[in-house]
Amino acid sequence: MLALIAGTGALPGEVVANLPAKPLICSMAGNDPASVEVDLNFRLEHLGSFLAELTERGITEICMAGAVGRPKIDPSAIDAATFPLVPVLQGALGAGDDGALRAVIQIFETSGFTVKAAQDVAPGLLMQAGVPTQVQPGELDKADALRGAEVVIAMSNADVGQSCAVRTRQAIAVENAFGTDWMLKALQNRPDGQGGLLFKAPKPAQDRRVDLPTIGPATVEMAADAGLSGIVLEAGGVIVLAQEEVIATADRLGLFLWFREA
Template sequence: MLALIAGTGALPGEIVSQLATRPLICCMAGNEPSSVTAELHFRLEHLGSFLAELTARGITEICMAGAVGRPRIDPSAIDAATYPLVPVLQAALAAGDDGALRAVIEIFETSGFAVKSAQDVAPDLLMTAGVPTVVQPGELDKADVLRGAEILAAMSAADIGQSCAVRGRQAIAVENTFGTDWMLQALQHRPDGQGGLLFKAPKTAQDRRADLPTIGPATVEMAAKAGLSGIVLEAGGVIVLAQDEVIATADRLGLFLWLRPA
């Protein structure tokens, strides 16, 4: 039986819509999902008790999906079942995003759960390689993609983001802890021309069972407002929500969408 630990954003709802059997939907306090209704809430200070509850309910698999902020631990609220996990939790909160997720996955696996990725439980979240839009990338775009891959490789080493914007082989923006939307909004205020692309892919050594990059129709809208000519995603490495709408929005706004093999 599957438990979905849902965060914010549309991804949890998209996963549930693709499953034949509804999972047990859970959420951490302060990160209540809007796309699904959580049946089981927990505090990080009670993580040990939460895992015991999952076991009692017959849960064998866990999937994490949606955005989750980093909580602050209240030492006075930690229950007895969670005390043994405190060193791992402290290390996770002090690590980068990928390191933190690896630590959380380790806790789940040590507790006897199989951790599944969103794309494991809902394979249709991923798109195959190709360019499904009317507009196709040109030679300059292909050069920008190569530069974008180099930039993301450097970002991966520092564990700081999963996307960048490139124009004329120059990085005009890189994602940080505020995310892709913030980066694209910042680009809207730059008076330095049009063209270029958004390049998005997982980090080089990322554990793909959590925090896989995701786009949806709003991403296309924001890329167009930022003056970009297209979006390039690693095929099989980026979740695309509302895929038909994403393609239709790109066609309407005159952008290309390129699912490029890694």
């Protein structure tokens, strides 16, 4: 039986909609999802008790979907079942994104659960290689995409994001802790012209069971507002929400959407 630990954003709702049976939907305090109805809430200070309850309910698999902020732990609220986990939790909260997620996965697996990726329980979230839009990328776009892949690899060494914007083989913006949306909005205020592309892909060494890059129709709108000509995504490595709407939005705005082989 599957438990979905849901964060914010549209992804939890898309995962549930693509599942053959409703999972047990859980959420951590402070990260209440709007796209699904939650069955079980928990505090990080009670994580040990939460995992014990999942076992009692017959849960064997856990999937994490949606954005989750880093909580502050109240030491006075930690219960007895969670005390043994404190060293791992402290390390996770002090690590980068990848390190934190690996620590959380370690806790779940040590507790006897199998951690499943959103794209594994709902394979329809991924799209195959190709260009499904009317506009196709040109030779300059292919050179920019190659540069974008190089930039994301370099960014992964610092654990700081999964996307960048490239124009004429120059990185004109890179994602930071504020995310892709913030990066694209910042580009709207640049006076240095139009063109270029958004490149988005997983970090090469990341655990793809969690935090896979995601786009939706709003991403396409913001890329157009930023003056970009298209979006390049790693084929099989980026979750696409509302896929038909994403393609239709790109066609309406005259952008290409390219799912590129890594």
